[in-house]
Amino acid sequence: MSLLTHYPPIDLRGAVVAVTGGARGIGRATAALFAARGAAVTIGDLDAVTVETTAKEIGSRGAVLDVTSRASIDDFLAAAGPVDILVNNAGIMPLGTFLDEPTNISAAQINVNFWGPIHGMQAALPGMIERGRGHIVNVASLAGKMPTPGGAVYCGTKHAVVGLSTSVRAEVAEHGVSVSTVMPSLVHTDLGSGASLPSALSLEPEDVARAIVDSVRHRRAEVVLPRWLGAAVDVTRVLPGAVVDTTLRVGGLRDRGLAANDSAERAEYRRRLAGQAQRS
Template sequence: MGKPRSLRGKVIVITGGAQGIGAKTAAALVSHGAKVAIGDLDQVRAEKTAGELGGDTIALALDVTDTRGFTAFLDEVETRLGPIDVLINNAGIMPLAPLDEEDDASTRRQLEINLHAVIHGTREAIKRMRPRRTGHIVNVASMAGKAGFPGAATYCATKHAVVGLSEAVHLELRGTGVYVSCVMPAIVRTELAAGLGEAKMLKSVLPEDVAEAIVGALRKPRFDVYVPQALDAMGRITRLLPRKTGEWITRSLGGDQLLASAAHSTARAGYEARAAGSAPAVDTE
C-alpha cells in the first residue's frame, strides 16, 4: 500500500486493555485520534486508564471467557461509539509450570482466555466487518507461537494455535477488505514477565514497542508483526537448520531456560495469583 491509513475517528476495541501492552496500545491509538474502547476484567483499572487517556476512550467490564458477555460487550461498544473498525484480541495469561505440575484448571483457563476468546472475538469481528467490506483484526500471539519453551507448554500451544487461526482467517478474508495481523513479540516487560531474565542475543522489549508495531500494522496493513523485527530473521534461519542444530542454538542462547527458570520464582507470585483468578466464567462451570 502507499500512503499510511489514518486512524482518526476509527473505533478500536482492545481486550485486556487496562494495563501492559493493551494500555500502551490504547494510548498510542488515542494519540492518533482513534476512539478506543477498553475491555478488561478489572473494570476499575480499565476506567482509570480510560480516564487518563481522555478523548473518546471508554472502559467496559469484559470477561473474554464469557462468550455471550463478549458479544454483548461488542454490541455496547457499537451502540456507544459506532461500528467497530479494529478489534485487538490482546487479553492473555502466562502461568508457568512444567506440564506435569500444571493443574487442569490452569490448562482450561489458558485455553479459554488465550485461544477460545480469540476465536470468538475474531468470529464476531468478521460478522461485523465483512458486510461493510472494511475492518482489521489484530491477534496478539507471541514468539512462543513459533517455538516451544519449557515451562510454558500449554501457553505455547495456545499461541501456536492463535498463529494458525490468524493465518487461516487471513486467507479466508482475502479480497473482502478485512485485514488480519498477527503480533509476535519477544518477552515484553509487563507484569506477565515478572521473574524472567534476559535471553542472550535477544533482549526483551517494552509494551510501548509492541504498541508502536501494532499502530504501524494498522496504518500499513501486514500480517506478520514481529517485535523486534529481528525475530523474523532468527526464526527463518533456525527453521532451515536441522532440528538438533536449532535446539543446540536455542540452548546456547539460554532459550530453553528462559521461562522454565522462572516457573517457581517468588517474583511471579503476585502475577500467578492474579492469572489464577482471571477467568471466572471458566471457574464457575
Template sequence: MTRTHTGRVVAVTGGAAGIGLEIARQFAEAGARVCLGDLSGNAARDAAARLPGTVHGCELDVTDERSFHDFLAVAEAILGPVDVLVNNAGVMWVGAFDAEPDSATARMLAVNLHGVIRGVRLAAPTMRTRGRGHIVTIASIASKLSPAGEATYAATKHGVLGYLTAVREELRGSGVQLTAIMPGVVDTELAAGTSTGAAQLLQPRDVAAAVLDAVARPRFEVTLPAHLGPLVGLAGALPQWLRDIVLRRTVPNQVAAVSNSSRRAAYEKRLVDGEPDS
C-alpha cells in the same frame, strides 16, 4: 497504503494495564476513538479516564460469548462501527509441564486461544459486510518457538497463528485485514521473572507502536524485534540436531528462570483463580 488513525474506532481487549493500556493510549493520542475492555470493569473505566481524547472503558470477559458480544455492541453504540479490534487479553503460567495446574491450563486455552477465536468470529462478519476492518491479535514469538516452561502458553499461541492463517484466507478480498503481532518477552506482569534469552527486553510502547504501524500499513505477520522473524525462519530450515543447538543457545529455558523465585506467585494465583488483574 498508509492510513490515518484520526476518527478510527478501536476496541482493545485486556486494556486496563500493560500492553493493552499502551495500545489504547497510543491510538487515543493519534486521534482514534477507543473502547477498552477488561475483566475488571472498574479498572477499565479508571484506565479510560486517565487517557486523552475519546476513550470509554467497560467490563469484558473474553471467555464469555455474551460479554464479548456486548463489549463490541457498546463500542459501536457509543463510538460508532468498530474499525479495529485488538485481541490483546492474554495470560501465562510458567513452569514445568507436569507441575502446571489444570485450572491454569484451562484458563490459558480459554483466554489466549478461544478468546481470540471468539473475537474474530464476532467482529469479522460485520467488518466483512461493511467491506473494511482490521483485527490485530497480540500473539507472541511463542507462536513459532516453544520455550521450556511455556508448553501450554506456546500451544495457545501456535493455535492462534494457525487459526488466523486459515481465517485470513477465508477473508481474502473482503477488505478485512488480519495481523498477528509476535513479540519476544515484554516488560509486563505477565512476563515477570522470565528470561529474555538472546533477545532484548521489550517495552509495552514497542508493541503498541507496532500495532499502530500495522494498522497504518497492513501486513499479516509482525515480529518484535524485527530480526526475530528471519532468524526463526532460518532456524526452521536447519537439520533437527543443529536446530536444537541453536535454539537451546538462544531461546530461554523458563523452567530454570522461574525456579526458586516467588516473583510470579501473586499473578499466577489470580490466573488460577480467574480473578481480574489489579
C-alpha cells in the same frame, strides 16, 4: 493492485477501536496510542477497577470483559460501536513444567489465549465485511513460532493463534478486511514478570503498541518483534531438531521459565492467574 488499494485505508482520526486486555501492559499502551492518534477507543478487561482507572487516564471508554465468553465479547463490541479496528490482546502466561501444570491452568490458557481471538473475530468480522473494511490484530507471541520450554501449553495456544489468523486472513481478504498477527519476544509487563532475556530480545509495551498501530497502515500478515528476529526465527524452523535442542540447553532457555515462575516478582501475577483459573 496494491495492498492498500485491496484493503481500504482506515483513518485513525475517528476510527472506532476496541482493545481486549486493555487495562494493563500491551493493551493499555496500545489503547493509549490509538487514543492519542484521535481514535475512539474502548478497552475491555476482567479487572473492573483497573479498567475504569485506565480508561480515565488514557481518555477511552472501559468495560468489564471476559474474552472466554462469546456473550461478553458481543456486549463489549456493541458498546464500542461499529468497530473499525479490533485488537485481540487479552492473554495469560503461566509458567512451569508441562507435566506439573494443573488442568484448570491449561484450560484457562486455551480459553483466554485461543478462544478469546476466536470469539473476537467471530463477533467483529460480520460487521466489518458488511461495511467493506476493517482490521483485526491478534497479539500472539514469538512462542507462536518456536519452542518455549516452561510454557508448553502457552506456546501451543500461540501457535494456534498464528494458524488461525493466517487462515481467517485468507478467507476475509476479498471483503476488504485484514488480519495481522503481532508476535513479540519478552515484553516487560506483568505477564513477563520474573523472566529475563538479553536486552536485545526484550521489549517495552510501547514498542509493541507502535507495531500494532502501524499495522493499520501496512496490513502485513505477520509482524515479529524485535523485527530483526523474524529472519532468525525462519532459520531456526529449518534447523535439525538436535541443533535446536542443543541451542536451548546451552543457552539456558529451558530453565528460564521455571526460574521466573519461582521469582518474587511474579508472585502477584501468579495470584491473579489462580483466580482466573478457577473460572475455567
